[in-house]
Amino acid sequence: MPFNTARVLLERERELETLREGLDGARAGEGTLLLIEGPAGMGKTALARAGRAAAGQAGMMPLEARASELEQPFAFGVVRQLLEPVVNQDSGHADLFAGAAGPATRLFEPDERRPLGANVGFEALHSLYWLVVNITDQAPVLVLVDDCQWVDRESLRFLDYLAQRIEGLPVAMLLTGRSPDAAAEKTESLWAHMASRPSAVALYPRPLSQSAAVALARERMGAEAAEEFCRACHTATGGNPLFLRELLRALDAAGVVPSAAAADEVQAVGPAAVSRFVLHRLATLGPAATELARAVAVMGDDSELPLAGRLAGLSEDVAGEAADDLVRADIFVHAERLGFVHPIVRAALYEDLAPGERQARHAAAAEALAAEGAPAERVTAHLLLTTPTGDQRRVATLRSAAADAAHRGGMRAAAEYLRRALAESPAAQERAETLAELGRCEVAIMQFEAAEEHLRTALTLDAALTTRAVAAFWLGRCAIVSGGRSARAAADALASLAGELQTADPERSLELGSELLSVTTAFTQLRGGLAVQLQRFRDQARGHPGFEAVARIHSAYEQILRGEPATAAMEEVEQALATGLPRSAQSNAALLALLALRLGERYELAVQLVDAALVRARQEGHATRQGILHAQRAAITLAQGSLHDAQAEADTGLLLVEESHFVVPLLVAVAITVQVERGELDAADRLAQTGEAFGIANRAHISDFLTARGRLRIAQGRLEEGVADLLWCGERREARGQCWPSDWRAHAAPAVAALGERQLAVKLAREQLAAARRVGAPGALGMSLRTAALAIGEDERLALLREAVSVLERSSARLELAHALADLAAELSRAGGRREGRDAARRAAKLAGQCGATAMAESAMAELHAGPGRRARMELTGPDALTAAEWRVCRQAAEGRTNREVAQALFLTEKTIERHLSSAYTKLGIRSRFQLPAAIGE
Ligand SMILES: Nc1ncnc2c1ncn2[C@@H]1O[C@H](COP(=O)(O)OP(=O)(O)OP(=O)(O)O)[C@@H](O)[C@H]1O
Ligand SMILES: [Mg+2]
Structure with a gap:
């Protein structure tokens, strides 16, 4: 043994x-x-x-x-x-x-072999x-x-x-x-x-003690080994078990007698000489074993015997014998394939090779593996350790390895392989293809600067039109995901390639045209050209229903942004969706449709769209897209006033996307607003700080964040800061020629009034109201009426609040309705309409409680029980007492999902689900899942 x-x-x-x-x-x-x-x-x-x-x-x-x-x-x-x-x-x-x-x-x-892509x-x-x-x-x-x-x-x-x-x-x-x-x-x-x-x-395993060393030494060298000798072995190796064993083995092999006198000899060997021992020991096994061991050191553990033998220049028989010797000497593990017992031994052998020789051997290993048809990634591991030779076959291998890695979600590895492929100096066409693939990987891992550079270079090369089209497409995506990098270059490239492809490949040309519209729509500096582009695209799309639908969505979205009536725009979107979008437009145009539906308050259809897209994104394991969709759902549920759901959606979204993603400002904005509505201003403040730490303030898509932070500051009583945020948001929107959504005005107006700038407050409130009446979306109109009431005040207040309530009653904006009722109650109690006021306060409290707006519910209750100091307490049991997370879990469980399914849908663990449920059961006073639907009133 x-x-x-x-x-x-x-x-x-x-x-x-x-x-x-x-x-x-x-x-x-x-x-x-x-x-x-x-x-x-x-x-x-x-x-x-x-x-x-x-x-x-x-x-x-x-x-x-x-x-x-x-x-x-x-x-x-x-x-x-x-x-x-x-x-x-x-x-x-x-x-x-x-x-x-x-x-x-x-x-x-x-x-x-699959193209890098899907x-x-x-x-x-x-x-x-x-x-x-x-x-x-x-x-x-x-x-x-x-x-x-x-x-x-x-x-x-x-x-x-x-x-x-x-x-x-x-x-x-x-x-x-x-x-x-x-x-x-x-x-x-x-x-x-x-x-x-x-x-x-x-x-942290410790070095062995002296007595352990003595025991080991005697086991190896015989019970008569002298104490001094054994101690010297311990000192020489510092008690490291591997070094100790190797030292003993070497001394044994050298025929050293373990006497006290030999202790000096041991000390002379010195510590950390394992590699020397091993190489020496290897040498005693003969040249074939040494060569085979070297070959495996280069090939890596788990090498096939025939292949390693061939690389070592040995016949199969000789290689087989050498392998057996190495296993007996305990250098190789005993297994079907060859590999070292200790990585340190492999390292010793590997480092013993001169750098040039190592490279040559890796190159040979790559050749041999490629000849055997080994997976591209395995060949690539060796190619990465050689210097470029300008071998075009290598380019193909590296690209294929990149495609495999990307297919498995290893985008970083894929990018590394592609960079290495470029170092092999491929010719223009292949270079452009490789650059486009690399850029695409870099967009996925959010290395925008590199992506930009590579994609732009690809566009300058003398390569096929289709290849440059791919590069332009990804430069467009890069601009969007990064929040505007190279936006103009992307737009130019998309426009020119769409033009070049128009007759040769009209479909592809339209795909690029649709990307161009997305880029142009997204960035202020480009929006000037949008109208012309859209017209051209519409003309070109005639006869291609899918792309006609894309054009419709863009024009509907623009109508809404311009503040035109929502009804007409919504009809356009509905028609477009009924027609169906082309595959390539599934992400951008579909997202725009969603945004339009949200602004037009067609929440039901929007949610249907989100849910269907979420199912697809889950099946594909596309985390970022899931994050974007959760953000949309978060914003919708917030608008409908379900704070619990909105927070859970935002949390889920934040789990799924990286900090620098363009959707993060929206997710953080929803999370902040939820806390503001709950009256949890410290929590909201912490979220705002997190957002700032993410660098949100310097990004392109931050209007939502600014609005949320502005509202937070106002709620904190930091009116000036709050107004500044909201006005900044307004400037950004106006620079885009955008008059809708104008919620920044709505929130700014009352604060401006409170700061004593009545004229400006009235102006903002009236502008807002006029815009909202034109658009006609009831949630936004109701809110505008309410904030106008607060900003304009006195003689118009009561009428505006009454109108706000009646408009909001026709909307699904429950929390907004609660606000309007609460304000109406306060106004009525001032104006002497006590009965009507109490009625409104009662409704406000109930609605606010349902929405999870604790603070408002409490103050509405206080209003009800009038009389200072008698603050009504919110109930600590019942559905209202559930936290956002508990609520969300209960909802899912009530729909009949198992804990595991709920955990999967919410990106949580089963344990967390159990915890939420058990806490929720206590609050709801129930014992089992079957009682859930009734208890949460679903
Ligand atoms: N506590 C011990 N007593 C006796 N022998 C030991 C002890 N720990 C390890 N050894 C022996 O020492 C040698 C090295 O141990 P091992 O391979 O576990 O080290 P390692 O920490 O994994 O090293 P590496 O970082 O190189 O992987 C082995 O031959 C092992 O059997
Ligand atoms: Mg180990």
Whole structure:
């Protein structure tokens, strides 16, 4: 039996106990995160193996992976190692990929040559998480990843995502990694981030003590080994188990007698000489073994014997024998494929090669793998370690690897491969294609500056029209997503290519034309040209119903922005949607249709549209699009006055998009407004600060944010700041030639009045009112009437408030109605209409309570019970007492969804759902799910 398989681990009782406790906890459904950290050779892998054995005995299902330096660029490489065995074993699959896990299937699809393109927005994390949850239905799971310092970035993100949501799952995560200073910079922060989780249990195996060293030395060299000799071994290695074992092995092999006299000899060897020992030991196995070991050091662990043999220049027989020798010497693991027992040994061999030689060997490995038809990404791992040679075949391989990575959602890896492909100096056509693909990946990972540069360069090259069209298309998307980068260049490129393609490929030309409209619509500096463009597009679209519909949507949206009557515009949108939009316009034109419907207050249709799009985005695993859609739903539910739902939608949206995304200002705006309406001004203030920290104030699409912050400041009594925000919003809107929505005016007018600038207040209020009457959307008109009442005051106030109430009664803006009723009640009680006033106050309180507007409900109640000091208390039970999150969970559960389904829909964990439900049951005074619908009045 080889020495190194270490039957016992010395001085690790405490660590093993902790591991066992962690596993027990996981089996009992308390997810645990165990980290083992330490320098090379300290015994991390050995401990992890012990943990794995214990898990196996306890009936847990192990998911294992070992990261390696060479495979670090592979997007989701480690995740695939972890999950592929289970996925392959389970032939039916249906259960594993049930529910939100569905989109993860594409991570396990065989690699194939596919153009980089389809669904670049795929985001694996959420679906992978649910895949793991589904696996736990079979047995408690151990997720074991060794050598995390080399985990690819995407997999590390997933591990972090899982760690964050592990609570309540029968999952133990056991991760090992070198101490951060030795780890690659890129992964350092995420590892540190995980280690800093309060729930993480970190183990730091210590060097072995002197007595342990003595025991090990005597085991190897014989019981008669002298104490001094053994101690010298300990000192020389600092108690590092690997170094100690290697040192002993080397001394043994050299025939050193373990006497006291030999202690000096040991000291002379010095510490950290493992590599020297190993190389020496290897040399004793003969040249074939050395060559094979070198070949595997270059190829990476898990190499096929024939291939490694060929690279080492050995015949198959010789290679086979050499491999056996290496396994016997405990340098290679005993397995079907070749690989090192210790990564440190691989590193020693690898570093022993001269840099030029390493590159040559990687180039040869790439050649050999490509000749065998190995997956492009595997070939690519080697290409990345060679210098460019201008080989055009490499360009093809790298692009194909990029397409595979992108298909799995590894956009960063894809971008890296494409950058490397460019370094191989492809010719103009291929260069343009590669640049366009790269730009597209960079847009997806929000590296806008790089994307801009690459896409613009692609446009200057002498390449096919279709290729430049792709570049122009993505430059347009880049402009939109980034909030205006290169907007003019994008518009110019789209216009000129749409023109060039008009006769050759009218459909494509229209696609570009529709993108052009989106870019032009979005940015103030371009909007001057919109009318002409729209006319041209409409002419060109004749006979293409889908694109005619796109034109309709644009013109309807413009009508609304100009403040024209909503009814006509809404008819246009409805017709357009009934016709159906072309595939390419599904995102931009559809979003514009949604915005128009929102402004025209056609909420029912808008929600239908959002829901249908959400189903699609979920199936595709497109996280960002889901975030955008949740933002729309957040804004709609807010307008309808359901603060609970609005907050939950905004929270969900914020979980799904990156901070720099254009939809973030809207999400934050909704969240702020909800808190303002609730009277939770501190919470609102914190949100505003978060928004500012995201850099929202410097972005293109910030009107919603400015309005929300303005309202917050006014509510805080910081009137001047509030008015400044609202006026700033107004300036921005006017610069765009936009007179609707003019809610900034509505909110500014009463504050301006309170600041004593009556003339300006009246002017703003009247302008607002006139615009609202023209547009005729009842929610906005009602609000405008109410704020005008407050701003203009005295003799007109009562009439305006009465009108506001009657208009709002015809709308779905319940919270706005509550405001109007509350203001009316206050006005009436001043004017002596006590009875009518009490009636209005009662309705206001009830409505406000239903909406979740606690503060307003309380003050309306106070109004009712008039008399100072007698503040009515809100009830702490019943549906009104539910928090936003509880409400949302209850609603979903009441519709008959299981906890898991609710968790998937809300991007939460099942544990969180359980917690919300149990708290909600207490407040509602119910015991079971069946009572829910009645209890929340759904
Ligand atoms: N507590 C121990 N008692 C005895 N031997 C040990 C102990 N811990 C580790 N070893 C032995 O030391 C060697 C190195 O351990 P291991 O491979 O676990 O180190 P590691 O920390 O994983 O190193 P690396 O960072 O290179 O992966 C192995 O041969 C292992 O069997
Ligand atoms: Mg290890």
